[in-house]
Amino acid sequence: MLEINNLHASVVDIENSEILNGINLKVGKGEVHAIMGPNGSGKSTLANVLMGRPDYLVTDGDVTLEGESILELRPDQRAHLGMFLAFQYPAEIPGVRPWQFLKAALDSKAESRGEDKMSVRNFSKLFDEKVEAVGINPNLVKRSLNEGFSGGEKKRNEMLQLEVLQPALAILDETDSGLDVDALRIVAEGVNSMRSPERSFIVVTHYQRLLNYITPDVVHILVKGKIVKTGGADLALEVEKDGYQEYLEAAGANA
């Protein structure tokens, strides 16, 4: 489904600001990949580059989705192809209600594919169902998008969008951070219920905790913009026990 080859990226307008330096990653259909790594290793940058954030410049390498390069595509075009990013820090948008926003998002996707838009009635039903499923306070979604939401509420709101939009490739950027155990379970349940042979996930996390609930097919350790180790689900447990120190030292020695 997704292939990342030798991906290098830096910050636009800042010289020698390389953050990703040579990432290789292959995510097959139906797979769940976890990306772990210490703070500042480039996990969010990778997630954002995949989604097409204009702050970053890809200086080398390629990213393909179903065999086609996506690097020239705008974020909205990537979304229309079925990509989704659950943000680590979702933006606040005053006066825009989550309902209205999600309906517009769904409509734009349908339109780009020449499909009919979902009726307001059907959408409302779907929306209410998902609001309940992710346990977000129903009063909150009548307010402005993310404005005045607590950290946990923002994450639930990202899950709400994920579940309504049903993307083919979902990237979750530390959706587990700052959540209590109940909320964590909701995130995991959301992912697990959406797991299917047609859908892939990249779950970015700093802690192993989430992976108690979501069993990944593959775990990658990202350090200083490079994947330094890839393994199965037990790699996450190893990291939990021993920390990132050894990888950091190894990466430091290589640099």
Next chain:
Amino acid sequence: MTNQNTISRESDLSGGEYKWGFVTDIETDLAPKGLSEDIVRLISAKKEEPEWLLEYRLKAYRHWVELEKSEAEPTWAMIDYPPIDYQDIYYYAAPKGTNEAPKSLDDVDPEMLETFEKLGIPLQERAALAGVAVDAVFDSVSVVTTMEKQLGELGIIFCSFSNAVKNHPELVKKYLGSVVPYTDNFFASLNAAVFSDGSFVYIPPGVKCPIELMTYFRINTEGSGQFERTLIVADKGAYVSYLEGCTAPFRKTSQLHAATVELVALDDSEIKYSTIQNWFPGTKDGEGGIYNFVTKRGRADKNAKISWTQVETGSAITWKYPSVILKGDNSVGEFFSVALANNHQQADTGTKMIHIGKNTKSTIVSKGISAGKGSNTYRGQVQIMPGAENAVNHTQCDSLLVGDECGAHTVPYIEVRNPTARLEHEASTSKVSDDQLFYLMARGLSEEEAHHMIITGWSRDVIKELPFEFALEASQLLKVSLEGAVG
């Protein structure tokens, strides 16, 4: 047919640029260019006005001449335009055959009906279905007022100003100039001398007007000015919601528009006045466009409430300060405004709240959007007079910048002459952030849709004050007006 379909002009609004720029080809009755006592007399004669009204116009004209001699055209606003040659303007342009007010839709030139159809204005019977009554003013003359009869059964008068002069002279005489005297300011004097037509509303005591009343203004003739006069009187305990919409053709020369609106809210009454102003803003390079100099003011008596809501997306220049004189005890004044200045547009707009009565309360919410090379100034005055015990004002004044060549300014004047007053003032300036744009685009919205969503969301506190059909239209207008400013 639902309200939404008749009023909103979505089909016209999809593709960018100014969509209302077409010219209607009809014969026009023009008085010669220029302004003189003779022209004032001619306008009055054309309209077969009574002597007292001619006298009123002449007094206003003489006052204006003095003002012009002493160079009293106001210059304090943050707007910049070449001097207006007041002798190079047509002060009277009427579609031929409308010197006599049309009696029904059948008497109206079909070309003109088509114009209003193109604009999406429901003049036909379907207006009734849409739940609005419409007065359409084409150049200087009111061409048709719908539903006059139905409203008449409730004792409500909704007609062109000219008809009001003919049929209800005592009401016009009593209230004309009572809130905005002809000496008020340069443009108000000019208007009082040469006003051509406009709308008149009277709601009798205790009557709540069951439908929205709407006036649609259209400037067609090149080189003509438009000087409407609107007078709305809500008698004791009455209620009315009134809507005003405006467009003009695409012209490379500028056109002058100097209207006056007076609202009189007697004890315990309420007037809600909503405007969507979409006069031609000029070309991208700043050629042409409407110079919009408007005086709007209301007087609120005991327990009365006046609420101004405006969405200003058009005009090359907007100079406009809808105000409320809070004369009666417990009266309430509100001003909700979204003003957008894109390309070379200049907007200097705001409000005046003058607290005279006890326990009077005013609320000001101003949202200024600047894009391109646009300049947007909020100018607001809050005045608490000595007798206004316990007056309260809340002002919120926000600016949003799109791009970095535009400007936003805030000029509040506050004068407090009673120590019991409570005033709050909040102001903010923000930009559409890259984070917000990326967030929306990552969900599939195009850059333009994302901008539109952020901007209408930001304006929501004002837009939600508009009647439903107008709210949709306002949101669409913001979208069209910003095209070219983003991306």
